[in-house]
Amino acid sequence: MMRDVAIIGVGVTKFGELWDKSFRNLIAEAGSKALFDSGISGKELDALYVGSMSTGRFIGQEHIGALVADWSGFAHMHIPAIRVESACASGGLAVRQGYLSVASGMNDVIVVGGVEKMTDVVGDEANDTLATGLDQEWETFFGATFPGIYAMIATRHMYDFGTTREQLAKVAVKNHANGALNPFAQFKRAIPLEKILSSPMTAYPLGMLDCSPVSDGAAAIVLCAADKAKNYTDKPVKIIGSGQASDTLSLHGRRDICTFDSTVYAGKNAYKQAKLQPKDIDVAEVHDCFTIAEILAIEDLGFVNKGEGGKAIDEKITTLDGKIPVNTSGGLKAKGHPVGATGVAQIAEIVMQLRGETGERQVKDAKVGLAHNVGAAGASCVVHILEAM
Amino acid sequence: MKDVGIVSYGAHIPRLRIKSSDIAHAWGKDPETITSGLGIIEKSVPSPDQDVATISVEAARAALARCNIDPQDIGAVYVGSESHPYAVKPTGTIVGEAIGATPILKVADYEFACKAGTAAIQTCMALVKSDMVKYGLAIGADTSQAAPGDALEYAASAGGAAFIIGKEKVIAFINETCSFTTDTPDFWRREGRKYPSHGGRFTGAPAYFRHIMSNAQNLMQLTNSKPEDYNYAVFHQPNGKFPVRVAKMLGFTSDQIKQGLLCPIIGNTYSGSSMLGLASVLDVAQPGNRIFVTSYGSGAGSDAFDITVTDLINKLPRNNAPLVSQLIEMKQYIDYSSYTKYRDLLYED
Numbered sequence: 191m192m193r194d195v196a197i198i199g200v201g202v203t204k205f206g207e208l209w210d211k212s213f214r215n216l217i218a219e220a221g222s223k224a225l226f227d228s229g230i231s232g233k234e235l236d237a238l239y240v241g242s243m244s245t246g247r248f249i250g251q252e253h254i255g256a257l258v259a260d261w262s263g264f265a266h267m268h269i270p271a272i273r274v275e276s277a278c279a280s281g282g283l284a285v286r287q288g289y290l291s292v293a294s295g296m297n298d299v300i301v302v303g304g305v306e307k308m309t310d311v312v313g314d315e316a317n318d319t320l321a322t323g324l325d326q327e328w329e330t331f332f333g334a335t336f337p338g339i340y341a342m343i344a345t346r347h348m349y350d351f352g353t354t355r356e357q358l359a360k361v362a363v364k365n366h367a368n369g370a371l372n373p374f375a376q377f378k379r380a381i382p383l384e385k386i387l388s389s390p391m392t393a394y395p396l397g398m399l400d401c402s403p404v405s406d407g408a409a410a411i412v413l414c415a416a417d418k419a420k421n422y423t424d425k426p427v428k429i430i431g432s433g434q435a436s437d438t439l440s441l442h443g444r445r446d447i448c449t450f451d452s453t454v455y456a457g458k459n460a461y462k463q464a465k466l467q468p469k470d471i472d473v474a475e476v477h478d479c480f481t482i483a484e485i486l487a488i489e490d491l492g493f494v495n496k497g498e499g500g501k502a503i504d505e506k507i508t509t510l511d512g513k514i515p516v517n518t519s520g521g522l523k524a525k526g527h528p529v530g531a532t533g534v535a536q537i538a539e540i541v542m543q544l545r546g547e548t549g550e551r552q553v554k555d556a557k558v559g560l561a562h563n564v565g566a567a568g569a570s571c572v573v574h575i576l577e578a579m
Numbered sequence: 580m581k582d583v584g585i586v587s588y589g590a591h592i593p594r595l596r597i598k599s600s601d602i603a604h605a606w607g608k609d610p611e612t613i614t615s616g617l618g619i620i621e622k623s624v625p626s627p628d629q630d631v632a633t634i635s636v637e638a639a640r641a642a643l644a645r646c647n648i649d650p651q652d653i654g655a656v657y658v659g660s661e662s663h664p665y666a667v668k669p670t671g672t673i674v675g676e677a678i679g680a681t682p683i684l685k686v687a688d689y690e691f692a693c694k695a696g697t698a699a700i701q702t703c704m705a706l707v708k709s710d711m712v713k714y715g716l717a718i719g720a721d722t723s724q725a726a727p728g729d730a731l732e733y734a735a736s737a738g739g740a741a742f743i744i745g746k747e748k749v750i751a752f753i754n755e756t757c758s759f760t761t762d763t764p765d766f767w768r769r770e771g772r773k774y775p776s777h778g779g780r781f782t783g784a785p786a787y788f789r790h791i792m793s794n795a796q797n798l799m800q801l802t803n804s805k806p807e808d809y810n811y812a813v814f815h816q817p818n819g820k821f822p823v824r825v826a827k828m829l830g831f832t833s834d835q836i837k838q839g840l841l842c843p844i845i846g847n848t849y850s851g852s853s854m855l856g857l858a859s860v861l862d863v864a865q866p867g868n869r870i871f872v873t874s875y876g877s878g879a880g881s882d883a884f885d886i887t888v889t890d891l892i893n894k895l896p897r898n899n900a901p902l903v904s905q906l907i908e909m910k911q912y913i914d915y916s917s918y919t920k921y922r923d924l925l926y927e928d
Binding site: 207312390 | 609612616777778779780781784785
């Protein structure tokens with residue numbers, strides 16, 4: 191029988207082009223902020239989990255679990271330190287692995303981090319590294335890039351459902367408006383629709399401002415057994431659902447490229463465990479690596495019917511004052527997308543929303559929140575549902 | 580420091596030009612996006628018989644043509660460039676000989692990416708101030724390299740300017756100068772390599788903007804001055820956008836930088852960049868005008884100068900040599916295929 195698990199602390203660094211901060215600085219900063227927020231001492235930790243996508247290519251460093259434990263000052267404690275990788279879902283999966291370890295009774299108190307340092311490489315290297323999350327033999331070797339793959343999805347979505355470039359661009363408008371209210375966001379500014387539509391074309395129909403940026407950053411959370419959570423904090427947040435699913439690595443193997451079945455299945459399992467339905471979610475952070483990705487996400491998570499994502503953007507149901515506010519943090523689009531950090535940062539945003547600590551971007555009376563983290567073009571997905579205790 | 584200044588100046592810009600849109604076409608890029616994104620319409624290109632030595636000699640002769648000094652009174656020649664024709668053998672000796680300043684002459688070639696020429700001005704100031712030389716000649720010139728297809732290809736151009744520094748017949752006093760230097764590897768070219776490498780977006784905030792902002796603010800603090808105290812401001816111009824943005828960040832207006840902003844129509848002349856901007860300002864400056872100059876060199880550093888124009892500017896026969904605006908107008912367009920031939924792009928690095 192699994193036991194309940196609560197989040198008792200969160201910490202995030204600023205996201206952006208952080209020229210003066212290294213990989214180890216970033217994760218140590220996020221981790222210490224999370225520990226400080228939880229009020230625990232490092233001595234109480236049973237294990238450390240960290241999600242990162244490609245430190246080998248981004249900074250030429252592997253053996254990340256031990257490195258992060260060392261630079262967090264835990265080397266002398268000799269605790270297990272585990273690095274988790276699932277492309278852009280590395281952070282979300284690290285949270286899930288940490289969650290399972292506490293739920294199983296193996297660990298009582300753990301810290302989970304996510305981090306990526308992407309700006310130490312130049313030119314096309316960041317793009318090429320991200321593309322390693324696609325199928326190298328069937329996609330990348332033939333010239334497919336990340337934006338190219340999502341552009342194919344967007345083009346098909348436009349063909350099947352009449353989704354428009356304006357609707358795609360409005361996702362970016364909304365997320366930049368939210369990002370303007372987030373002090374940790376890479377782009378703290380609103381961007382008007384015309385500017386998004388006229389940004390240089392990356393891969394039709396996705397312009398530069400339809401794409402999330404290359405970013406540095408880290409996030410961390412502290413998990414403990416739910417029955418002990420009140421010993422540390424007045425505002426614990428419980429993980430009431432955790433779902434994970436996979437799918438074909440390459441896009442052409444899918445039954446339908448306009449649906450991420452990994453999202454559908456991860457979502458279903460999370461909803462089932464939480465005994466909730468999509469309509470019960472008060473606030474959500476979804477994986478908007480490209481504007482089309484947010485449209486897929488709100489459909490595949492069941493917030494709207496398949497094909498109605500574009501219309502939902504027009505009807506503003508996902509804005510801060512909409513029926514289901516999505517990406518209050520600014521999302522990957524405006525907050526930034528340091529890939530390994532993203533899944534953990536999404537959880538941190540939902541925790542802060544459920545605690546009522548997000549200031550101007552606070553969703554009123556948010557009790558239940560959802561975080562949705564996708565690996566590459568949907569070959570893996572992790573969904574968490576959180577509830578204020 | 581009110582005793583050392585500029586005695587004369589000269590400029591040179593090669594006549595050939597290539598349009599950014601032609602380079603964009605060659606690489607399958609959208610010309611409009613490139614031109615507006617970089618703020619560069621066209622750039623100067625050296626012809627096959629032009630190099631830093633010829634550009635430096637042209638600029639030095641222009642400076643001498645404007646003033647009545649004996650070349651033998653020039654006791655020092657420093658040429659700043661990152662494209663000296665020889666890896667070993669100074670450009671400065673060629674210039675010294677060509678203008679008749681040899682043999683009792685101090686010479687060295689300088690390299691500090693795009694600010695080697697302003698470093699040469701500082702050296703000449705020190706030599707003049709200490710009476711080690713009567714006049715010093717400081718030159719910044721480049722025929723900069725850019726790998727085919729690199730973003731630098733739209734900017735890297737050719738040109739240079741020469742300044743005679745002295746205590747007598749000063750047309751513009753250099754009231755103060757200061758520098759800001761760190762080890763910041765934003766742009767470099769290894770020994771033996773044909774084309775430079777750069778750190779992409781790293782060349783912006785932590786490199787160009789940090790060094791220019793810090794140094795410009797230091798200069799204003801040292802001289803107890805404000806942006807509005809200056810009639811003109813010149814900043815290093817790697818593209819058409821950075822100098823406009825840094826001027827705005829510091830509080831200078833577009834009117835103050837207009838006369839010295841040449842990059843949009845001649846490209847980035849590297850060591851010549853801020854110095855040609857200053858030459859363009861001196862072409863029109865009037866007695867009492869105050870000029871703010873800030874160079875930037877990758878690697879990285881910045882030199883800043885607070886300059887006041889004297890009454891003697893109107894005694895200097897400025898038309899004895901081509902004005903910068905005239906050099907800009909003397910142009911002849913080439914297409915990308917001629918460009919690849921002239922710039923020796925047909926051979927692998």
